[in-house]
Amino acid sequence: MSTRELFTFRNPHFTVSVAVTVGLLLVTALVGFIVLPFAQRHETFAGVWDAICSAAGNPRVTQQGEAAPPPAKTSEAVLTSTTLAHPSQQSIGRGATLAQRCAICHGPTGISRADSPNLAGQYASVIYKQLLDFRSGARTNAVMSPFATNLSDQDIADLAAYYAYLPRLPAYHPEVQLPPTRIVVYGAPLRGIAPCGACHGSLDNKTGSPWLEGQSAAYIKAQLQAFASGQRHNDISEQMRNIARAMTPDEIEEAANYYASQPPEAIQRAD
Known part of the structure; x- marks a missing residue:
């Protein structure tokens, strides 16, 4: 043929x-x-x-004939592994002055007692990104959004440099005889959940991912629930939203409690 x-x-x-x-x-x-x-x-x-x-990605029309609301604003921050990697002493000093306004929620030494995130020792790129997102509206909060509105790019860089300079709370997981928290150490591959430690510092750190050790359990739980519901949407490429949606309530609770573990003396030193 x-x-x-x-x-x-x-x-x-x-x-x-x-x-x-x-x-x-x-x-x-x-x-x-x-x-x-x-x-x-x-x-x-x-x-x-x-x-x-x-x-097809075109604006649709609702049943009432009105244009659908625009999608939620997402983060426009651009980060690299060298973002704010080598701040000057002057930048840290200016950040210390600006941080006096933050102490009521985040503590005078960057360790919060009000279920606000601990900022002491946090990666500078993380604080930099979150403040940019609060300022742009990609992330919203009744307290942080008005505060970030008037911050300049230099102010944000100085605050990030100062808090990254402070000593962070160490990792503390005393119950070594018990099996590790599976969702943190192993994730759930069949549901597309990577180990938390792969991005958040225990095993490796992805640029822009926060150090979670010592954070308030209530804060971590609230953020995971916000990602799962879509209320928080400033994660790049929807990574955290996809992970949080796949997590069960028990896994969210376990992850929050795991990272919140701290010896009593560490909390006392923060006072």
Whole structure:
């Protein structure tokens, strides 16, 4: 059989191949542009066309005929492994002056007693990113958003340098005879959950991921729940939102309690 005869509809094998390919394309388009958009729990469409527009990335129309609200603002911070890696002593000094306004929530030495995050020893890039996000509206908080609005880029860099300069609370996990917290050490690979320590310092640190040891259990739990619900959305590439959605309430509780472990004398020294 010649090549010309092979690629003609007189060849039954060629006809079946084309039909199967076209059928797969139609099924894929149906699932991707109609079935999956309608399957999203938080979306409401007036009709099939709105679902197709939404899947294609175009603004959709609500049932009332009004334009849908814009997506939540996400972080615009750009970080590298060298971001604020070598701050000057002048920057640290200016940050110490600015930090006096932060002491009521974050403690005079960067160790909070009010379930606000501990900032002492936190990676400078983390504080830098979060303050930028509070200022831009990518992350919102009734206290932090108004505070960050008037901060300049230099102010944010100075605050980050100062808090990174302070000694952090050490890791403390006294119950060595018990099995380690699985979600922190091993994650849950079958559900797409990486070990917490892979990004947050126990095993390695991903630029922009905070040091969690010694943080308040209430704070960590609240942030994981906010990521899971989508209330917090300043994580790059939705990494934390995807992880938190896949975590069970018990796993969130276990992770929060694991990182919050601190010896009594460490808390007393913070006073």
